[in-house]
Amino acid sequence: MTGDDHRMNDFDFLTGSWNVTNRRLATLFSGSDEWETFPGVSTCNPIFEGGCNTEEIAFPTLGSSGLTLRLFDTEREEWSIYWASSRTGLLYPPVVGTFTDGRGDFYGDDTHDGKPIRAHFIWSGITPTSARWEQEFSADGGRTWESNWVMTYTRA
Template sequence: MNDFDFFIGSWNVVNRRLATLFAGSDDWNEFPGASICRSIFDGGGNTEEIIFPTLGSRGFTLRLFDVEREQWSIYWANSRSGVLFPPVVGTFVDGRGDFYGDDTHEGRPIRAHFIWSEITPTSARWEQEFSADGGRTWESNWIMEFTRAVT
């Protein structure tokens, strides 16, 4: 239930996001971020707000642990749309978190996959990949490298 305890606190973030999805592109945009994560429900959930200063936008994540199913649901929203996207759901195994869900991209159904890895007390990596073919192939499209902010 406390899988995300490592993430509580303030983080500096280096973002790399694919410029064009599902086009075979290798053109990545890099931009900074600053994130604050707060625990709720004694570790059974958390909220995170990330600021993208060069983009003029923010993101918000809600993570909740389903006690009965013993898995996490991760919800994302951004300040540009104000829409809460469908959740990805999954678990941590051997220090890696894998979370899957259904979504759409430009009106097409896709599968989404979030990966949490390389977790240490002062760093972590998050990656998002999408599949347009039901999960047979995946395209990585956003990578965040987190470094604990010194306060």
């Protein structure tokens, strides 16, 4: 273990139950500004004394749910975040990163409609009773980004 062991507890704030307001861009990479809003209910459980967690989120109005697995790499001292959707049954490629000054930035490679993209997850506005998660994608290798999903967490 190193002097930065606290990093493995970066996601402790998320433990427990949350109500989530979701805003998601209706059409990606089209220049659209049409957003859909829908509720979510999330529960996050720590594993490995904080060095891992699972978060299950239900989207009752969509009839689907998602699962996030977060793992802390103790050697590299960074998080890998994996997402799976009940709609596809697939585990998507991870985004990887760290927290600095209360903000988490996590980047990874993925595809959208068969084309390579960069993905960026942002955690911010973290308090004991609230948090904000945002997802943005880049189709040009990270030169420009399009925000496409924002979750506002409120402690249940």
